[in-house]
Amino acid sequence: MRRTIFMGSLLLALAPTVMAAQVYKWVDAQGVTHFGAQPPEGTKASAVNTNTAPPKSNFPLPPPKPVATPPVDEKQKAVDDKVKQDVAQQEAARAQNCSQARENVAQLKNNPRVRVKEENGEYRRITEEERQARIVENEKAVQENCN
Known part of the structure; x- marks a missing residue:
């Protein structure tokens, strides 16, 4: 048997x-x-008959556990908001610097007769060497600030 x-x-x-x-x-x-x-x-x-049905479970499935949301820390939220605001301001300043540097390069390359204001309030023309140095300086600023 x-x-x-x-x-x-x-x-x-x-x-x-x-x-x-x-x-x-x-x-x-x-x-x-x-x-x-x-x-x-x-x-x-x-x-x-070799086809067998899957066994039935006598135990009910437990209800799904609710996902707990982390408590909101007001101090941390304030710090996060401040950091996001600072980053946004830095990004805006970087974009402004980029735009200004590009404009400076274009003006320096297209105009050989550039005048600058002195500390005493008078204007003077810059030399060709100063103009070339400023072109290099502004092109470097464009590379650093403009991606």
Whole structure:
């Protein structure tokens, strides 16, 4: 009896690997139950249903845990807002510097007669060497500030 149960269990356990193969069950002349893919000739055999349903769980699933939102720290929020504001101001200043440097380069390259205001309020023309130095200086500012 144990052997029959063992063989039946073994065949049922291997049934998913066979998948499409039909399994038959029959009892021989000595009263021993057999399982196989083909029944012997002259023996009455019955087909075994190898499709099994997934086991049903008697335990209900727990409800999903709510996602806890972290508490809002007003001090940290104020610091974050301040940092974001500072970054935005720095970005605006960088864009302004970029624009001004590009404009300076264009004016210095297109106009060889550039005048600058002195500390005493008087205007003077810059020399060609000063103009070239300012062009290099402003081109460097464009490279640093403009991406």
